[in-house]
Structures are given as C-alpha cells and as structure tokens.
Amino acid sequence: MSEILTSTIADRYKRISERLQIAITAAGRPMDSVKMLVVTKGQPVEKIVEAYNAGARLFGENYPEETARKLNTLTAYTDLQIHMIGHLQSRKARVVAESFCYMHSLDRVSIAQKLNQELESTGRTLPVLLEMNVSGEESKQGFNAWDPQQWGNLLDEIGQIAACKSLEIHGLMTMPPLSAEAEAVRPYFQKLSKLREYLTFQMPSIDWSELSMGTSSDFETAVQEGATFIRVGTAIMGPRTYKKLSI
Numbered sequence: 001m002s003e004i005l006t007s008t009i010a011d012r013y014k015r016i017s018e019r020l021q022i023a024i025t026a027a028g029r030p031m032d033s034v035k036m037l038v039v040t041k042g043q044p045v046e047k048i049v050e051a052y053n054a055g056a057r058l059f060g061e062n063y064p065e066e067t068a069r070k071l072n073t074l075t076a077y078t079d080l081q082i083h084m085i086g087h088l089q090s091r092k093a094r095v096v097a098e099s100f101c102y103m104h105s106l107d108r109v110s111i112a113q114k115l116n117q118e119l120e121s122t123g124r125t126l127p128v129l130l131e132m133n134v135s136g137e138e139s140k141q142g143f144n145a146w147d148p149q150q151w152g153n154l155l156d157e158i159g160q161i162a163a164c165k166s167l168e169i170h171g172l173m174t175m176p177p178l179s180a181e182a183e184a185v186r187p188y189f190q191k192l193s194k195l196r197e198y199l200t201f202q203m204p205s206i207d208w209s210e211l212s213m214g215t216s217s218d219f220e221t222a223v224q225e226g227a228t229f230i231r232v233g234t235a236i237m238g239p240r241t242y243k244k245l246s247i
C-alpha cells in the first residue's frame with residue numbers, strides 16, 4: 001500500500017508491464033499473446049490521461065454513463081480504446097453500442113439481443129466475450145458454468161447469441177471469487193480454459209481464441225493458465241476514488 005501512495009501511475013504501469021513480460025516469457029508464450037486492459041472505473045479523467053501518457057491504450061470500464069462522460073473529455077485521444085467489463089443493464093445497452101469498442105461481460109441472451117438491436121441502428125459490430133461463472137458463487141454474474149457436467153446446457157444460449165449478426169464472439173471472460181491468494185484462483189482459470197476447449201470442439205465455427213481473466217492480484221497465474229486479456233486496476237491506478245455515478 002505504501003508503494004501505491006508514493007509511486008506514480010507511470011512507475012506502476014512500467015512495473016506491471018515488466019512483470020507481465022516476465023510471466024509471458026516464463027510461460028513460454030509469444031510476447032504479443034497477452035493484452036493488458038488498465039481498469040479505470042472509479043478513476044478521474046486526469047488519471048486516465050496519466051496512464052495513457054505512460055503508454056496504455058486499452059482501458060476497462062464498468063459503468064456506461066460514467067464512461068461516456070469521461071470519453072466526452074477524451075476525444076483528442078483517438079487511439080484510446082475502452083472495453084466494457086461490468087454487468088450491463090439493458091437500458092444502458094445503447095451507451096455501450098455507441099461508446100465501447102469491446103464487451104467482455106456479456107452474461108445473458110437478453111442483453112445480447114438488446115445490444116444487437118442497438119448496434120443494427122448504428123451499423124457497427126461489437127466484439128464480445130461471454131462471461132462465465134465458473135465458481136458457482138451466487139453473487140457472480142455470468143452464465144452458469146461451474147459444473148462441467150452441465151456445460152451442454154450452454155450450447156443453446158450460445159447459439160442464440162451467435163445468431164446476433166452485429167455481435168462477434170471471440171471467447172470467454174471470468175471473474176473468480178475474491179481471494180488474497182493468487183494460487184486459490186488457479187482452479188477457476190483452469191476451468192475457464194477447459195470450457196474453451198469444450199466449446200471449441202462443440203461449436204468450431206465460433207472463434208474462442210480469447211480468454212479474459214486475471215486482475216491486479218492474480219494476473220501472473222492467469223497468464224500461466226492461458227489468459228489473452230488481463231484486467232489490471234488498482235495495481236496501476238491506485239485506490240478507486242471517484243464515486244460510482246450510475247446505478
């Protein structure tokens with residue numbers, strides 16, 4: 001914590017990027033096989049600009065209206081990309097269709113259909129990942145995927161999402177239970193990776209290449225287990241200060 005208070009966002013961005021490179025190399029994976037989102041929910045625009053100036057281009061946000069407000073003041077940063085990583089209420093679908101370039105947290109068929117409808121009127125397509133609840137924790141969003149015996153039940157719903165022509169499925173995302181121990185979450189990352197193998201076999205016409213998993217406390221474990229996107233917030237940005245604006 002003391003380090004978070006005395007170092008700058010640029011210092012921490014550099015250090016986490018170095019740790020990521022070391023983890024990728026140690027896992028014997030190509031350097032460009034893992035992309036890092038800097039998670040900026042609850043962070044003011046000035047801090048987003050600090051991360052941008054340190055080299056970050058991919059950002060993760062959770063609340064569409066908070067994000068749209070921030071984007072209004074970030075129009076000069078044309079190569080900045082914002083990915084939606086939070087639970088999306090259907091009345092906010094339009095904001096995501098208009099302002100976000102990727103959605104990691106697609107967690108139900110009805111929101112896929114709503115997004116698809118909004119996108120049709122804009123003419124855009126949106127890359128999406130399907131959020132999976134691989135822990136069975138009731139508080140977690142995502143398709144129910146904790147029991148591998150039940151994975152067959154996902155196929156019908158995924159088929160309905162695949163039928164949404166303005167959405168492009170690229171893989172899976174998960175948020176494991178909070179734990180102080182990076183090792184404790186490894187089984188959940190492994191389960192998401194197994195689920196990807198299963199879906200690749202069952203639905204080979206869909207692209208399942210991306211796995212979005214791993215946060216500040218466990219991204220190195222996630223890289224070992226095949227993450228292609230990691231989502232790092234506090235380890236780079238420091239504690240979240242901005243009040244949650246949209247309920």
Ligand SMILES: *Cc1c(COP(=O)(O)O)cnc(C)c1O
Pocket residue numbers: 039041062085086175215216217231232233234235
């Ligand atoms: C907030 C958040 C993160 C970042 O978590 P940190 O612990 O701050 O790194 C990652 N993924 C999701 C879905 C989040 O909501």
